[in-house]
Amino acid sequence: MQIARVIGTVVATRKNDTLIGSKLLIVKPLNSNLQEDDAKDIVVAVDTVGAGKGELVLLVTGSAAGKVMADSNAPVNAAVIGIIDDIEISG
Amino acid sequence: MQIARVIGTVVATRKNDTLIGSKLLIVKPLNSNLQEDDAKDIVVAVDTVGAGKGELVLLVTGSAAGKVMADSNAPVNAAVIGIIDDIEISG
Amino acid sequence: MQIARVIGTVVATRKNDTLIGSKLLIVKPLNSNLQEDDAKDIVVAVDTVGAGKGELVLLVTGSAAGKVMADSNAPVNAAVIGIIDDIEISG
Amino acid sequence: MQIARVIGTVVATRKNDTLIGSKLLIVKPLNSNLQEDDAKDIVVAVDTVGAGKGELVLLVTGSAAGKVMADSNAPVNAAVIGIIDDIEISG
Amino acid sequence: MQIARVIGTVVATRKNDTLIGSKLLIVKPLNSNLQEDDAKDIVVAVDTVGAGKGELVLLVTGSAAGKVMADSNAPVNAAVIGIIDDIEISG
Numbered sequence: 001m002q003i004a005r006v007i008g009t010v011v012a013t014r015k016n017d018t019l020i021g022s023k024l025l026i027v028k029p030l031n032s033n034l035q036e037d038d039a040k041d042i043v044v045a046v047d048t049v050g051a052g053k054g055e056l057v058l059l060v061t062g063s064a065a066g067k068v069m070a071d072s073n074a075p076v077n078a079a080v081i082g083i084i085d086d087i088e089i090s091g
Numbered sequence: 092m093q094i095a096r097v098i099g100t101v102v103a104t105r106k107n108d109t110l111i112g113s114k115l116l117i118v119k120p121l122n123s124n125l126q127e128d129d130a131k132d133i134v135v136a137v138d139t140v141g142a143g144k145g146e147l148v149l150l151v152t153g154s155a156a157g158k159v160m161a162d163s164n165a166p167v168n169a170a171v172i173g174i175i176d177d178i179e180i181s182g
Numbered sequence: 183m184q185i186a187r188v189i190g191t192v193v194a195t196r197k198n199d200t201l202i203g204s205k206l207l208i209v210k211p212l213n214s215n216l217q218e219d220d221a222k223d224i225v226v227a228v229d230t231v232g233a234g235k236g237e238l239v240l241l242v243t244g245s246a247a248g249k250v251m252a253d254s255n256a257p258v259n260a261a262v263i264g265i266i267d268d269i270e271i272s273g
Numbered sequence: 274m275q276i277a278r279v280i281g282t283v284v285a286t287r288k289n290d291t292l293i294g295s296k297l298l299i300v301k302p303l304n305s306n307l308q309e310d311d312a313k314d315i316v317v318a319v320d321t322v323g324a325g326k327g328e329l330v331l332l333v334t335g336s337a338a339g340k341v342m343a344d345s346n347a348p349v350n351a352a353v354i355g356i357i358d359d360i361e362i363s364g
Numbered sequence: 365m366q367i368a369r370v371i372g373t374v375v376a377t378r379k380n381d382t383l384i385g386s387k388l389l390i391v392k393p394l395n396s397n398l399q400e401d402d403a404k405d406i407v408v409a410v411d412t413v414g415a416g417k418g419e420l421v422l423l424v425t426g427s428a429a430g431k432v433m434a435d436s437n438a439p440v441n442a443a444v445i446g447i448i449d450d451i452e453i454s455g
Contacts, residue, residue, distance in 0.1 A: 197446030
C-alpha cells in the first residue's frame with residue numbers, strides 16, 4: 001500500500017455499471033520523504049472510508065483493490081482503504 | 092485508475108479469438124499536472140463506453156481490466172471504463 | 183496492452199513443464215512516439231499468433247497473459263496476442 | 274520479492290474492516306547495491322512475521338501479498354513475509 | 365517474463381510457512397542491451413529449476429509467479445522458471 005493525499009475528485013456520468021454509486025477520488029502518493037512530488041503520478045481511486053480532500057490516506061493499487069467492491073465484477077485497480085492518523089518513521 | 096486521453100486506434104486482424112469484436116483504443120495517461128507528456132507510455136485499451144478520439148477517459152490497467160470482457164478468458168490488461176465529465180482538484 | 187516489435191527469440195531447454203512447446207519471443211515495447219527506445223525494457227513473451235521477427239504486435243503483460251495458456255497453471259506474465267495491421271493516431 | 278528495511282509504522286483508526294488487527298509497517302526496498310536510496314518509494318506492508326524497526330525483511334507486493342491474510346477479501350497488496358538473516362552476492 | 369542473471373541467495377529463517385524448503389535466489393534483470401545495469405532493481409525469486417549463480421534465467425514476476433508453488437497460498441511474486449540456453453536478437 002502507499003501513503004497518499006486526497007487532492008480532488010472525478011465525475012464520470014457514462015461509466016461501467018459496477019461503478020455507479022462509487023465516489024472516485026484523485027489521490028497523489030507521497031514520495032519517500034513523505035512530501036508531495038510532481039514526479040509522482042496521480043491515481044483515481046474508489047473511496048471506501050469517506051476520505052475528504054487534504055486527508056492522508058492508505059491507498060491500495062492493483063487487482064487487490066477490487067476486493068473492496070460489493071460487485072466482484074467491478075474493474076477497479078485502486079481504492080482508498082484507510083485514513084491515516086499517525087506515521088512514525090525512524091532511521 | 093488513471094485519467095487518460097484517447098489519441099487513436101489499433102487494428103489487428105490476426106488476434107486472440109476472445110478479442111474479436113472489441114475496439115482497441117490508444118490512450119495516453121495524463122501526468123500529475125493533467126497534461127499530456129511524451130514521457131508517459133501509450134496504452135492499448137479495450138473500449139467499453141464508446142469513447143471517441145480526444146475524449147478524457149477513465150483507464151483501468153492490470154488484471155482487473157479483464158473483468159469488462161464477456162469472455163473471462165480474454166487476456167486483457169487495459170480497458171476504458173468511463174468518460175470523464177469533470178475533474179476537480181484543489182491543493 | 184502495449185504495441186511492441188518482435189526482435190528475437192529465447193531458447194530454454196530446462197524450464198517449467200507448462201512451458202514446453204511454447205515459443206518464447208523477445209519483444210520491445212515502442213515508446214509514446216511509436217519508436218524503439220533503448221530505455222524500454224525488453225520482454226520475453228509467449229507467442230500465440232505466429233508472430234515473426236520485425237512484426238508489430240499487441241503485447242499483454244501481467245497475470246492476464248496467463249489466460250492464453252492451455253494449462254491454467256502456467257506461470258506466464260507476458261504474451262503476444264495479436265499482429266498489428268494498422269495504427270491510427272491523431273492529436 | 275524485494276529486500277527491504279523496516280523504517281516505521283502507520284496507524285489508521287478508520288480503515289477497511291479486514292485490516293483490523295493487522296500491523297502496518299513502512300518499509301523501504303533497497304537498491305541494487307543493497308543500499309537505502311531516496312529514489313525508492315516507501316511501501317506500507319502488513320507484518321506477518323513480527324518484524325522490528327531496522328530489520329531487513331522479505332517484501333512481497335501485488336495481489337500475491339493478499340494470501341497472507343486470514344480474510345481472503347482483505348484488499349492488501351504488500352506484506353512482509355520473512356526476516357532476512359543472510360544475503361550472499363557474488364559477481 | 366524477463367531475462368535475468370542469478371547473482372546470489374537470501375536466507376530467511378523466520379518466514380511465511382509456505383516458503384519453507386524453497387530456495388530464494390537474488391536475480392538481476394538485464395537491460396535492453398542484454399547487459400547488467402545498476403539501475404535495474406534486484407529481485408528475490410523462488411528457484412524452480414535448480415539455477416546456479418551466474419546463469420542466465422527466465423524470470424516471471426507478479427501473481428503469475430505463485431503458480432509454481434505446490435501450496436497455492438504461498439505469497440510469491442517472483443520465480444525462476446527456466447535456464448536460458450540461447451538468445452537470438454536481430455534488429
